[in-house]
Amino acid sequence: MAQAIKGAIATHMRRLYQGGPRLFCSFSRNNLPSEVTTKYAQSTDFLLNNLKNANSTKNVLDMVSQHNDIMNNKHVIQALRSLFTLQKNGNSEMSTNEILAHQDFRKLCRKLRSQAASIELGDIIEALKVVSYVGVPADSTIFQVLLQLIRHNVNHLNLQQIIFLEFLLTQTKSSPLVEALKIALPMVFEIHLPVKMDYDNAAHLADCLYFASRNALNVESIEKLVNALMGHREFDAKTAKSVVWSICDMEPDEMFRPLMNRAIDSLIVHLDELSFNEMETTLTKLISRFGQKCTYFYNETFYDSCANYVIDKDLGFKQSIYILRKFGRINYHHKFMLDYMSKKVYENPEFITKGDPLDIYSIAVSTALSEYRPVHWDTLKDLIIRSENVANSAKKEIIWIKFAAALCLLDIYKLDVLTKCLNENFLNALFNKKRFKSDFENYATIWQCIKLFKPELNCLLSTKFDPQVLVKHFRHNLDFPLEGALHKALGGDKYVKTDLYSKMGVEVDHVVVFRKGGYPVAMNYSEDLEFVEDIDVPSDNQLVAILGLRHFGYTLNKKMRSSTNMAIRALEANGCQVVPVCLEVWEGLPDFEKIPYLMQAIKERTDSDLNVTESVI
Structure with a gap:
């Protein structure tokens, strides 16, 4: 008898592989004696294997059509899994819409619905993944049945299943059941986290x-x-x-x-x-x-x-611009990236002459961060100067006042950009509506550059928006850590004026006047004194402005910004000797070194000996 069973199975196997999938599709266990059926059940599940090894979506759906009556839950899940794999790997000859509309896929969904209660939780989740991927509507019966089964078993989910389901539900059309699961999943996750x-x-x-x-x-x-x-x-x-x-x-x-x-x-x-x-x-x-x-x-x-x-x-050029643009947002200077970008432009000038104004903006902002100029700068500068229709760009990423300031710092005065930014309507919107401190700083930089180096463009500057009028409304909320040390070193507060402005739009932390011999001079001005330029300095005395440079005076990687340097030059053009002090460095010093450090900085910038109070010697 055993031999007869083996022979029957062998014969059937030969027919199976000779006839191909269609012969297999007509096969039914009911055609075999009961003893053969028992033996078959204990051997390989050929339908499962064929579904696993299917090489086309049509093949899977054919097997679903012809074996729908005998498919168990494992067959159903494997059919879904194979459809997903073929589709995901690009091996399907059908689109997801075609699969969704196919009658055999609908048969598969009905089979899934009828057997859903006996399917393991992990397979339910996989089934949900496939029907969601194919595009089965979230309000369909099968989708809701799967969600209900998950809801009933939510406490049995492991962490990885919760993570996947949460992601899947964010892609699913909202419904009361979907929203309930979105609330439940994080709660279950937190309960299981310590132990799972x-x-x-x-x-x-x-x-x-x-x-x-x-x-x-x-x-x-x-x-x-x-x-x-x-x-x-x-x-x-x-x-x-x-x-x-x-x-x-x-x-x-x-x-x-x-x-x-x-x-x-x-x-x-x-x-x-x-x-x-x-x-x-x-x-x-x-x-x-x-x-x-x-x-x-x-x-x-x-x-x-x-x-x-x-x-x-x-x-290449575009990728370098992407990185420079990001660096520019946080004032990060990178000389090697600037050099690389500049070399690419030198090799192919069309990157500028036929390029995107946004790229020119990114180049200008990145280069103007510090005083460093990249290789081939003269060529790059000339290409930017000769670029046309830049101001016509509608790119939202371009901050025009920042662009104009950067160009001025680079000694590039493009009339189309300057005219756009110095228009009274533009400035009115900038200062009466938005009121960003950074916008004022960029505007003050433009003003300083034109006044000092391009006076023929003074006609572009509106007295209605004079920096000396605006500066008081765009001040930083500052403390003055150098003040106590200066008072102690120079003999008291009468020798130091704190918290002033320059009419060129620069905030000045402290001002001291020295007479010959390095002696500080008492400044008997009222509390209403606002501007450095209003201090009367005898011809043989020296006016010293002390700037406590905070983090925004430098690039993120501690290079002095070109705009800071321009502010210093603007003060010096008005007869001040400027002493820039990096507050981060100063505050990191031991207390006994702070005053000597400060006095040495003043001495180096004024090139004179200082006479300080005996208490600090």
Whole structure:
């Protein structure tokens, strides 16, 4: 008997493979004796295998059509899985719309609905993924049945399933059931996190942090994830990128600083494994979140590595412009990227002559950040000067007042851009509606450049918007850390005037007048004194303006900004000796070194010996 069963199965197998899929499709266990059926059930599931190995969408749907009556839940799930794989890998001869409209796919959905109650939770989620991918409406019966099954089993979901479902539901049309699950999933996630989190799997932990970045989890849960990730010394490229992106998408908190540093360090090591788009997106996320209260988003080595990524791979002009544009947003200077960009323009001048005004804007803003000028600067400058119709651009990314200021700092006075920015209607909107401090600073820079170096363009300047009128309304809320030290060193507050302006639009921290011999002179002016220019200085005395330069006086990587240098030159043109003091450096000194440091800075700029009070000698 056993031999007879084996023979029957062997015969059937030969027919199966000789006849191809259609012969198999007509096969039914009911055609075999019961003992053969039993043996068949214990052997290979040929339908399951054929569904797994299907090489076309039509083949899968044919099998669904011809075997619909005998398909069990495993067959149904495998059919869906195969359809998804073929479609996702681009191996399908049918579009998702064609699949959705196909009668055999509808049969498959009805079969799925009838067997849904006996399908395992993981397979239910996979089924939901496929029907969603194909485009089955969220309000359809099968979609709602799957969602209901997930809702009933929500407490049995593991963390990875919750993460995937949450993502899937964000792509799904809203309904009461969808919204209920969106509320439930984070709650279940937090309950399961302490016991189901895989501490040894950094990729899993990064996925959990990604979920946390998309949902309002409690601080304790986020701290658990941060601490678990800190248990790993380094991350691969994908994990490091995920961690950085997740932190960028959450509210700033100092608890993220060590993890961000570790993730960025890992990303620097593996940066070549990222595509340009991944690298650029990472840089964009960090730059968009950086601020003086969120300094852990800044990593100079990573910024430099992104620039080197473009240079080392020789990705070209456009890619260099993308990076420079991002650097320009946060005042980050990178000389090698400027050189690389300039070389590309030198090799192909059409990048400027036939280029995008937004690119010219990015070049100007990036180059004007510091006093450094890239290689081939004369050629690049000439091309920018000769570029036409720049001011006609409608690109929203161009900040016109910033553009005009940058051009002036580069000794480029493009009449079309200047006329656009110095128009009274433009300035009225700028200063009476928007009122950004940075806009005033750029405007003051334009004014200073024209007054000092291009007086023939004075006709463009409107007295209605004179900087001396505006400067008081666009001041920083400053403290004056140098004031006490100056009082102590020079003999009291009568020798130091604090918190003044220049009529050229410059804020001046302190002013001191020295007579011959380096002795400070008492300034008996009223409290109403506003402008440095209104101080009467005898011909044999020297007026010294002391500027406490804050972070905005420098590029992010500590190069003095061209606009700061221009402000100093504007003050010096009015007869002041200017002493710039970097407050970050000064405040980092021990107390006993601060006054000597300050006095030495004044001495070097005034080229005279100073007489200070005995108490500080």
